[in-house]
Amino acid sequence: GRRAMGRAMGLAGLLLGLFLVPAVLVSTSLRHGAPQTEPPPVPAELELASGAVPEDSVWPLPQRLRTSPRQLQLAPSRFQLVHGAGSSAGPACGLLEDAFRRYYEYMFGQSRRRQRGHRPQGRRGGPELSQLEVVIESREPACHSHPRLGSSEAYHLTVTEPVAILKADEVWGALRGLETFSQLVHEDDYGSFLVNESEIDDFPRFAHRGILLDTSRHYLPLKSILTNLDAMAFNKFNVLHWHIVDDQSFPYQSIYFPELSDKGAYSYNHIYTPADVQLVIEYARLRGIRVIPEFDTPGHTQSWGKGQKDLLTPCYNGEQPTGSFGPVNPILNTTYDFMTKFFKEISSVFPDAYIHLGGDEVNFDCWRSNPEVKEFMKKQGFGNDYAKLESYYIQKILDIVSSYNKGYIVWQEVFDNKAQLKPDTVVQVWMQNNYAHELSSVTEAGFTAILAAPWYLDYISYGQDWKKYYSIEPLNFPGSEKQKKLLIGGEACLWGEFVDATNLTPRLWPRSSAVGERLWSSRNVTDLHDAYKRLTNHRCRML
Amino acid sequence: AENEQPWETPCTQLLVFVAAPDCDGFPSLESKEDYKLSVSGGSLQLFADAVWGALRGLETFSQLVGRDENGTYYINETEIVDFPRFAHRGLLLDTSRHYLPLKAILETLDVMAYNKFNVFHWHVVDDPSFPYESLTFPELSKQGAFNAMTHVYTASDVQTVIEYARLRGIRVIAEFDTPGHTLSWGPGAPGLLTPCYLGEDPSGTYGPINPILNSTYQFVSGLFQEVSTVFPDFFLHLGGDEVDFTCWKSNPKIRAFMKEMGFGEDYKKLESFYIQRLLDIVSSLGKGYIVWQEVFDNSVKVRPDTIIHVWKENPTPYMQEMANVTKAGYRALLSAPWYLNRISYGQDWMAAYKVEPLDFEGVPEQKRRVIGGEACMWGEYVDVTNLTPRLW
Numbered sequence: 055g056r057r058a059m060g061r062a063m064g065l066a067g068l069l070l071g072l073f074l075v076p077a078v079l080v081s082t083s084l085r086h087g088a089p090q091t092e093p094p095p096v097p098a099e100l101e102l103a104s105g106a107v108p109e110d111s112v113w114p115l116p117q118r119l120r121t122s123p124r125q126l127q128l129a130p131s132r133f134q135l136v137h138g139a140g141s142s143a144g145p146a147c148g149l150l151e152d153a154f155r156r157y158y159e160y161m162f163g164q165s166r167r168r169q170r171g172h173r174p175q176g177r178r179g180g181p182e183l184s185q186l187e188v189v190i191e192s193r194e195p196a197c198h199s200h201p202r203l204g205s206s207e208a209y210h211l212t213v214t215e216p217v218a219i220l221k222a223d224e225v226w227g228a229l230r231g232l233e234t235f236s237q238l239v240h241e242d243d244y245g246s247f248l249v250n251e252s253e254i255d256d257f258p259r260f261a262h263r264g265i266l267l268d269t270s271r272h273y274l275p276l277k278s279i280l281t282n283l284d285a286m287a288f289n290k291f292n293v294l295h296w297h298i299v300d301d302q303s304f305p306y307q308s309i310y311f312p313e314l315s316d317k318g319a320y321s322y323n324h325i326y327t328p329a330d331v332q333l334v335i336e337y338a339r340l341r342g343i344r345v346i347p348e349f350d351t352p353g354h355t356q357s358w359g360k361g362q363k364d365l366l367t368p369c370y371n372g373e374q375p376t377g378s379f380g381p382v383n384p385i386l387n388t389t390y391d392f393m394t395k396f397f398k399e400i401s402s403v404f405p406d407a408y409i410h411l412g413g414d415e416v417n418f419d420c421w422r423s424n425p426e427v428k429e430f431m432k433k434q435g436f437g438n439d440y441a442k443l444e445s446y447y448i449q450k451i452l453d454i455v456s457s458y459n460k461g462y463i464v465w466q467e468v469f470d471n472k473a474q475l476k477p478d479t480v481v482q483v484w485m486q487n488n489y490a491h492e493l494s495s496v497t498e499a500g501f502t503a504i505l506a507a508p509w510y511l512d513y514i515s516y517g518q519d520w521k522k523y524y525s526i527e528p529l530n531f532p533g534s535e536k537q538k539k540l541l542i543g544g545e546a547c548l549w550g551e552f553v554d555a556t557n558l559t560p561r562l563w564p565r566s567s568a569v570g571e572r573l574w575s576s577r578n579v580t581d582l583h584d585a586y587k588r589l590t591n592h593r594c595r596m597l
Numbered sequence: 598a599e600n601e602q603p604w605e606t607p608c609t610q611l612l613v614f615v616a617a618p619d620c621d622g623f624p625s626l627e628s629k630e631d632y633k634l635s636v637s638g639g640s641l642q643l644f645a646d647a648v649w650g651a652l653r654g655l656e657t658f659s660q661l662v663g664r665d666e667n668g669t670y671y672i673n674e675t676e677i678v679d680f681p682r683f684a685h686r687g688l689l690l691d692t693s694r695h696y697l698p699l700k701a702i703l704e705t706l707d708v709m710a711y712n713k714f715n716v717f718h719w720h721v722v723d724d725p726s727f728p729y730e731s732l733t734f735p736e737l738s739k740q741g742a743f744n745a746m747t748h749v750y751t752a753s754d755v756q757t758v759i760e761y762a763r764l765r766g767i768r769v770i771a772e773f774d775t776p777g778h779t780l781s782w783g784p785g786a787p788g789l790l791t792p793c794y795l796g797e798d799p800s801g802t803y804g805p806i807n808p809i810l811n812s813t814y815q816f817v818s819g820l821f822q823e824v825s826t827v828f829p830d831f832f833l834h835l836g837g838d839e840v841d842f843t844c845w846k847s848n849p850k851i852r853a854f855m856k857e858m859g860f861g862e863d864y865k866k867l868e869s870f871y872i873q874r875l876l877d878i879v880s881s882l883g884k885g886y887i888v889w890q891e892v893f894d895n896s897v898k899v900r901p902d903t904i905i906h907v908w909k910e911n912p913t914p915y916m917q918e919m920a921n922v923t924k925a926g927y928r929a930l931l932s933a934p935w936y937l938n939r940i941s942y943g944q945d946w947m948a949a950y951k952v953e954p955l956d957f958e959g960v961p962e963q964k965r966r967v968i969g970g971e972a973c974m975w976g977e978y979v980d981v982t983n984l985t986p987r988l989w
Contacts, residue, residue, distance in 0.1 A: 516939045517978070552943070557986035597982065 111591030112237045114290055114571035115579050116256035121238075126183040126215050128239060128247040130162040135232070138187030138219060147197035149225050150188060152340050157232045161239045162247065181215040183249055186235060188228050189221045196224040200335075200405045201292060201344050203542070208257035211235060213249055229342040230256065230290055237595070260528070262504055262543030263573040264293030264346070265566060270300030270357065271550030273324035278555045280337050285563050287341040288596050289570035294338055295410060295545055297348045298326070301356035306331075306349075310399050311392075313361035331403060346463065347404050349397075350412025352382035352447050364388060367427060369420040380420020384447035385430040394454050401458035408480065409455055413473075414465035416444050445473035452476065463504065469496055480542070483507050490531035497537035505544035509569050511562060512549040520589070521582055524568035529577070543573055564593040608672070611641040611658060615651050623829045624649050624715060624768050626968065631680035634658060636672055652766040653679065653713055683954070685930060685969030687716030687770070688988075693723035693781065694976030696748040701981045703761050708989055710765040717762050718834060718971055720772045721750070727781040729755075729773075733823045734816075740784035755827060770887065771828045773820070774836025776806035776871050789816055791851065793844040804844020808871035809854040818878050825882040832904070833879060837897075838889035840868050869897040876900065887930065893922055904968065906930045916957040923963035931970035937988060938975040 109119060135154035137144050145151065196205065206223035209231035220231040234256065239249045265286055267274060283294065298306050304318030305325045319325045326334075335345045351358075359366035359379050364386065366379035383389050400409060418440040421427045427443070436442040448468055455462050456476065463480040470492075475481075480502045483492045489507035496503045508526045523546070529538050546569040548562050567589060571579065579585075632645040632654035643658065645651040657679065662672050688709055690697060706717060721729045727741030730749045739745045750758075762769045783790040783803050788810070790803035807813050824833060842864040845851045851867070860866040872892055876899060879886050887904040894913075905922045907915050907929055915933035922929045934952045949972070955964045974988050 513942045514940050516941065557983070560983035560986065 109588070111240075111588055111595060112234065113567060113588050113592035114574040115576075115588070116234060116254050117259075117576055118255040119252065120254070121250045121252040124251045125180065125248045126213070126251065127180045128161075128183050128249060130247065132182075132184060133158075133162070133247075134185045136185050136187055138189035141187075141189040141191075141195075142193055143188070143190040143195035143197055143225060143228075147190075147195060147225065149197050149340055150190075150228060153229055153232055154188075157236050160236050183213065183218055184216050186218040186220055186232075188232075189219060190223070190225060190228060191221055192223045194224075196226065200339050201226050201342050202407060203261055203344075205342075206257075207261075207290075207292065207342070209234075209254075211252070211254040211256070213238065213252045215251070218249075226292075226342040227257075229287070230258075233287065233290065237592070258290065258292075258574045259576060260541075260543035260573045262293055262545075263291050263570065264295045264504070264543070264545035265291050265562070266295040266297055266506070266545050266547035266549075268297045268300065268548065268550035268553070269305055269326070270298065270303050272554035273303065273305055273320055274550075274558065275555055276326075276330055276333065278558055279334055281559060282562065283334070283338050283341055283343060285559070285566075285596060286343055288592075289567050290574050291566070291570055292343050293543075293545070294334075294343055294345045295348060295547075296334075296345055297350065297410075297549075299357060300350060300354045304357035304361065308396065308399060309403075310395050311362060314358060315361070317361035318357040328403065335405065344406050345404060346406050346408050346410055347400060348410035348412055348463075349400060350410075350414065350465075351393075351451065352384060352444065353414065353416040354412060355382050358382070362392060365392060367420050367424055370423040370425065373425075376423075378420075380424075381416050382447065383427075384421075384443055385427055390450055390454070393451055397451075397455050398458060401455070401460050408461045408463055410463040410482075411448070411451055411455065411468075412465060413444075413448055413468035414484070415467070418444075441471040444471055448473045452479075466492060466496070469499070469501065475501065478502070480504060482545070484510075484547075486510075493528075493531040493541060494533050494537070497531075497533055497540040501540065503541045505541065506547050509544060509546045510549065511546050511565055511569075512551065512553060514561065520565045520568040523565060524572055524582065524585055525580070526572060527577065527580075528572070544569065546570075563596060564589060567592060608636075608639060608641050611643060611655075613643045613651050613655075614645070615648055616644075616646045618648055620648055623763055624766050625831060626684055626768075628684075628715075628766070629680075630684075630713075630715065630766070632657075632677075634675060634677040634679070636661070636675040638674070641672075649715075649766040650680075652710070653681075656710060656713060681713065681715075683967070683969035685716055685971075686714050687718045687930070687969065687971035688714050689718040689720055689932070689971050689973040689975075690984075691720045691723065691974065691976035691979070692728055692750070693720065693726050695980035696726065696728055696743055697976075697984065698981055699750070699754050699757065701984055702758055704985065705988065706758070706762050706765055706767060708985075709767055715767050716969075716971065717758075717767050717769045718772060718973075719758070719769055720774065720834075720975075722781060723774060723778045724780040727785065731820065731823060733819050734786060736785035737782060738785070741781040752827070759829065768830045768832075769828060770830050770832050770834050771824060772834035772836055773824060774834075774838065774889075775817070775875065776808060776868065777838065777840040778836060779806055782806075786816060788812055791844050791848055794847040794849060797849075800847075802844075804848075805840050806871065807851075808845075808867055809851055813871075814874055814878070817875060821875075821879055821882060821884075825879070825884050832885045832887055834887045834906070835872075835875060835879065835892075836889060837868075837872055837892040838908070839891065842868075865895040868895055872897045872899075876903075890918060890922070893925070893927065894918075899927070901926060902928070904928045904930055906932060906971075908932045908936075908973070910934075919954070919967065920957040920959050920963070923957075923959055923966040926966075928966045928968050930968060932973050935970060935972045936975065937972050938977065938979060940987065 109121060112119065135158060143150055205226045207226045207230050209220060209222040209227035211231050211234060212219045220228060220235065222228040222231055234254060238252060239247055242248055267279065267282065303320045303324065304314050307315045307325045307327050309328060315325045338345050355366060365382060367381055367383040368375045369378050369380050370376060421440055421443060431443060452462060452475065461478055463482055466481055466483050466485060469475065469481045477500060481496045482504045483489050483496065484506045485492065486507050493503055493505065505528050509523055528541055528544055546566040553561060628649045629646040630649045630653050632643060632650035634654050634657060635642045643651060643654040645654055657677060661675060662670055664670055690702065690705060709717065726743045726748065727737050728749050730738045730751050732752060738749045742749045759769050779790060780803065789806060791805055791807040792799045793802045793804050794800060845864055845867060855867060876886060880900060885902055887906055890905055890907050890909060892899060893905045905927045907918045907922060909915065910933050919929055919931060931954045935949055954967055954970055979987060
């Protein structure tokens with residue numbers, strides 16, 4: 055479980071042995087309002103009682119982090135996380151109340167000295183930090199709403215005696231700040247909880263920082279998903295891209311179409327009930343994480359056909375149906391009747407403003423083989439260009455989803471095959487080959503983009519592959535400033551062909567942490583040695 | 598298939614007949630693991646020469662028992678005659694790169710039994726840490742473990758592993774790898790490792806075990822005396838791989854020794870000098886030994902009953918190495934294609950499965966010298982959080 059840093063540093067960290075002081079570190083008096091004179095010379099060893107530097111385990115690295123050698127003690131029996139005066143959020147803000155308890159546990163959980171007590175009178179001892187006050191500055195704290203793409207995650211954290219102050223526009227920033235604060239609290243050799251006086255100004259570089267989980271290739275029990283939401287919060291990820299159904303199985307229990315999971319799930323034990331889904335959404339919300347479901351069509355839909363007759367295209371061998379099926383049948387009205395009703399449900403079940411509609415890897419062979427489809431192609435004047443049929447289908451789905459006031463994300467093929475997309479479509483770039491070029495094209499055409507291509511974490515390999523993920527610079531593609539602004543973030547993807555609950559967590563973490571820092575921290579945070587040091591500590595803490 | 602017939606006479610007992618039990622003994626390379634399983638109308642019988650075969654048979658029997666949709670347990674009439682093709686079927690765990698808690702080792706032994714593995718190759722110490730608590734030299738783990746309180750295997754832990762393994766017909770072969778891979782030995786045994794030099798002065802770093810000091814051999818003798826008593830198997834794995842000569846070369850006293858011994862510039866001779874003395878010590882303790890292939894490649898004089906462990910894929914392709922080793926008359930163990938720590942995407946089990954250990958040019962007598970192989974899970978990137986899904 056989470057525990058304070060300090061002696062927990064692994065041998066690797068010790069072997070590195072260098073207490074590298076990041077350039078941002080300045081030793082200075084941080085008393086609020088104190089006149090800033092020439093900063094005193096940085097002491098030769100910016101070391102603490104435990105021999106560790108506070109920044110040694112902060113992940114992702116904040117935009118601006120300044121610490122001083124002055125340490126404050128925290129007494130678990132007295133320390134509190136509270137709402138500050140002037141905060142627009144108070145005890146009614148369940149999200150923050152939940153976070154206070156959670157972060158208290160993370161920081162002091164292992165300590166047995168947690169019974170409430172007062173500081174003995176006249177007791178010697180170092181300066182004490184008695185509480186962290188959280189102040190939400192915006193009039194609308196957003197306590198009861200769901201995080202959005204545009205949510206503010208910025209925060210300002212000042213840690214000084216006797217009270218630390220965490221300021222944020224919205225609760226989302228407070229959550230990020232609480233995570234950072236908990237990373238600064240460490241234990242010394244005597245088991246005392248310490249935090250250095252610090253000042254942090256932080257906000258994410260990219261607004262969309264996601265993890266893709268695939269619950270179709272292998273079912274993932276709820277517990278797995280929730281554990282990963284916790285890990286995501288440790289790394290400031292804010293989107294769960296739930297690739298919930300696919301060819302292999304349909305675990306989503308639909309209210310309108312119960313046959314879909316009845317016939318399409320691996321078994322009755324391998325489904326997500328509406329209650330499960332709401333649990334995930336709320337658990338995520340409390341961590342500032344958006345849940346974007348993906349219902350991938352028209353390809354990747356074999357499992358849909360089990361519970362929905364006539365949805366998929368029957369494939370032919372000459373004149374005869376072969377008995378097997380292909381992508382969703384784009385020529386039938388019943389298809390669109392189904393999709394209209396289905397996406398009505400999805401739009402109401404999932405509160406996020408976006409739904410991912412897939413649209414990848416549509417194999418045209420089956421369509422080509424079907425005489426009715428061929429007939430339709432002729433009638434529509436599509437010639438032999440099945441990409442046009444695919445676009446015809448996608449456009450209708452996009453319209454359906456738009457009518458429910460949802461935005462949509464699609465895989466890059468939808469753009470590549472020239473479907474007519476609304477200007478606010480988000481295109482997810484996943485194909486490895488020349489993805490920089492794809493990013494240029496997508497953004498040049500004015501669409502928002504998300505990058506997944508270099509971050510397919512299911513492609514495991516021997517050794518420290520986190521370095522390769524860390525070294526990706528998303529904006530390294532030819533384009534104007536305006537274009538670069540259209541890249542709103544990225545996702546680490548863990549496709550499920552070879553992943554289930556027995557290996558999900560160690561496969562995803564801490565490798566995804568590399569992606570997490572790349573998407574949150576500043577562009578110039580690229581030093582692998584410093585990252586290694588912080589990541590090893592962060593990883594031990596996550597355990 | 599559905600049928601209307603009632604079940605055959607319910608079977609109430611599996612009768613196990615063992616010819617020569619030796620229940621309290623330890624499994625060895627020569628142990629018989631044959632068994633015969635006979636399941637027919639109302640009678641279930643398992644015959645084995647030794648208890649080890651009975652264990653294998655019980656595992657098979659448990660795999661044959663099925664359950665139908667009504668929840669009824671059943672077993673088909675079956676006749677099985679079974680015995681292992683190779684006598685040494687091992688798994689290597691590395692508890693030095695990352696400490697593995699006892700529970701993880703015991704769990705691994707369970708899964709090994711499900712798969713009829715019969716050797717646990719315990720690579721217990723190495724450069725990064727020394728978790729083995731030695732009776733004779735307690736400072737070794739005190740100074741060399743990642744954490745001397747928590748990341749150690751006490752004498753009782755070791756006995757637990759040995760007994761847990763024995764009850765599953767699994768031999769425990771401990772590896773104390775020398776003269777390389779010994780950095781963690783240094784702090785607890787001052788003077789054991791070679792001090793490296795930068796010109797005239799010690800650089801402060803250390804290299805392999807110092808082969809020129811008498812104290813080295815006294816130490817090694819003391820340690821292996823203990824290890825020989827602690828681990829009941831006839832064989833010990835003595836390592837001998839990847840000895841880096843740079844440090845030895847830098848040390849003036851060693852250079853002087855090289856001259857004295859007439860070894861010239863050939864440090865392989867120095868390595869052999871050490872290894873040979875080590876092998877003599879271990880032999881005199883009544884143990885046999887397994888060594889990594891470098892010991893053979895570097896022409897160290899070894900006893901004819903030495904087992905050579907083939908692990909490298911280059912410069913000599915491992916099948917060629919197998920041929921060379923067995924041609925020279927030694928028994929061989931294959932690990933080279935089975936380094937399971939080298940993960941890759943997809944169904945890599947197929948590549949491991951397709952390996953044919955006897956696929957080299959040689960006469961039948963040579964082929965007989967291949968006694969088996971080992972899957973290796975080196976610990977650079979493995980600890981208790983990911984061991985089990987990576988291994989199985």
